[in-house]
Amino acid sequence: MMGGRRDGLMRSSSNSNSILSLRTSRIAIAIAIGILMGCIFAFFYPYGFLHPYYPPSTAAATISNSISQESSSECESSERINILKADIVRMTEKNAELRKQVRELNEKLRLAEQGTDTAQKQFLALGEQPKAGPFGTVKSLRTNPTVVPDESINPRLAKILGEVAVRKELVVVLANVNVKEMLEVQVSTVKKAGILNYLVVALDDEIESYCKANGVAAYKRDPDDGVDEIGRSGGNHAVSGLKFRILREFLQLGYSILLSDVDIIYLKNPFDHLYRDSDVESMTDGHNNATAYGYNDVFDEPAMGWARYAHTMRIWVYNSGFFYIRPTIPSIELLDRVADRLSKEKAWDQAVFNEVLFYPSHPGYEGLHASRRTMDFYTFMNSKVLFKTVRKDPNLKKLKPVIIHINYHPDKLPRMRAVVDYYFNGKQDALDSFPDGSQ
Template identity: 65%
Template sequence: MAGRREPPLMRTGLGSGQPPSRGSRIAAAVAVGVTLGCVCAFFYPDGLISRSTDSALHWRRRADSVTCETSEEVTNLQSQLASLERKNADFRKQINELSMKLQMAGQGKNQALYSAGPFGTVKSLRTNPTVMPDESTNPRLANILQQVAVKKEIIVAVANSNVKQTLEMWFTNIKRVGITNYLVVALDDSIESFCKSKDVPVYRRDPDEGIDSIGKTGGNHAVSALKFRILREFLQLGYSVLLSDIDIMFFQNPFDHLYRDSDIESMSDGHDNMTAYGFNDVFDEPSMGWARYAHTMRIWVFNSGFFFIRPTIPSVELLDRVAGRLSREPKSWDQAVFNEELFFPSHPGYEGLHASKRTMDIYLFMNSKVLFKTVRKSAQLRKLKPVIVHLNYHPDKEARMKAVIEFYVNGKQNALDHFPDGSE
């Protein structure tokens, strides 16, 4: 018979030379674990990963202060943003100044490319940017202009003692209209004192031997030629000037009727729409046979006694050109030189002036030929109220100026009737 087998656990035992049983292995693992636990507890009483009570409290306190710290951060960010915006504004200003310097230096003319829009919608640039004001040019004049000018615009007249009575009529009418931004450039001490006594804004230039000698003794044309050199300082200071001869009567504020879209805005010597604004004049030369008719473009000249000039580079160049030519050509008429420099185009051996220009409305900015030859004879045109009337076509200026005031200010309808169309 076969003998009875015992269960494996019963067969194995320590010291028996047999492999340990499964129960023994479990017991040994438990013993080792307990031992390691005791060792760790002895060497790491706070545990292998510790977090102090203070640290836990720190995190809780930090959570409690999130709102306060966030508010401070927002304030700091807002302060930084404001600082960046100021710096950005400074950068933009510097960029504008650099762009202007490039323009003054004649650089960058072809560096920008433009795409043409749809047919009939394209328009070129008409208004040149103004120059950077430079008060160091004439600090005394700059101070006067800051007090007198309105929106950087001013009426300027140049006068000496030879025209004191006419000058008084000039500024009396300006005051009557209520214009405040005007200035008389006195060419001698007598006119300076006279203007101060009449409470008229006046500027006496610093001594200049060449200009002073002409200004004190010169006639109308000589004095008129000086204005181009004098006006340059106004433009350098950043002011737009409405230059006015003193044989001009004001009936409205001219600044309300300017377009300001050109370098030069001038009244015309033309007496109707064709002569003032331009026309196609046909020249006939029979000897040419089939080609006997040649078309020409005609326009009557700008009047150099009344024009609005903006402080732009082309405007400054115009004044320099005219003043330079008049100094080299003392017998030249300033109005002729003024128009030649404005209108003559570039051609071989000559570079024309690149200035934009506009002709003023001849019925608002009226010369005396328009008034005496046309307006006073028209029932409709007599009803119009001009901005100014310039007695440029007639030598008997004071008598006609007084009559013009009677007609437009006092309503005397026959005040102009006894004068001839022209001079006698």
């Protein structure tokens, strides 16, 4: 009995252990399967099974898509390479465009530098670059180099100038039939003063015939409808504006010109009294040292209080009817600028002449870099100085100027004849009957 119970108990215990072991194994397998499935879902659904990142699909479909993505990776790589190649082409084209822009900017910079250091380059062309000397001894460059003569622009004029000029210099006068009487008076004084290098630019046939008949060198331009119509029929101001266009050829041919209006009396040879150290050497409309050579004019504006006084620099204008001009680049630029403005504006040539000469560079405008000299107003005298001052002063009456320009008075011909009588014919009262100014 006892033995049977013991055996039964042992079998029962053994069975129980087997069942427990089987259950434990099943639980372990379930846990392992759960962990494995969790890993699989974690891999394919890192943001959760129901996350909006994934479109509605089954797990099988997701696994299939993953497999297909892996299989198409080679195609995507090819497409990426093509995109990169296209990007490289675009960058290469952009680089080429940038290189072109850099070249253009460098060229503009070079031209700008060329414009800013012109004076230095001119000096270097003339000699070795110097060091600054001791205080009070340095002198800047004033005389620009002359241009290389170009006879191809007008061989006929070049031949005439070669025959008339003395040391590449001559007086040039423009004249038409309207000023013939004044020209006759001027020619008579030119001959008395012994001036050989004198040339008349004949603007019509009558002046050309007069010059030939009186042994005066003349040049008649080739026909030019616009210019020659002004020359034939224009008055003093029209002809005065025309001279800037005509004079350019003379400078291109390498000649220094003393440009003269017809209302000028020559008492001496002017070439004996020039300095030739500037691009332009001109007579002045000034009548004393201050007006002729410049002065500090104080402008008073009481409303400004402490700053009521403003200092200004003033000078009376150069006379565009008598000036000496050298064949330099600034001189030719002066003629070009004046002629261009006169062709576009209704302006007085003398005003434009002075504006171009004197206005400095400022925003929107580049001034002319031409050197200039004011002639002695007692040596190259205007008619205001003569009739208002000189004829009334016993000491000044003894002076004999080089020229007298009847520029301040409209009754030009009678005053010219009176000047001839006074200085050449010795008539001491020849100037007395004229008023200081015009009536």
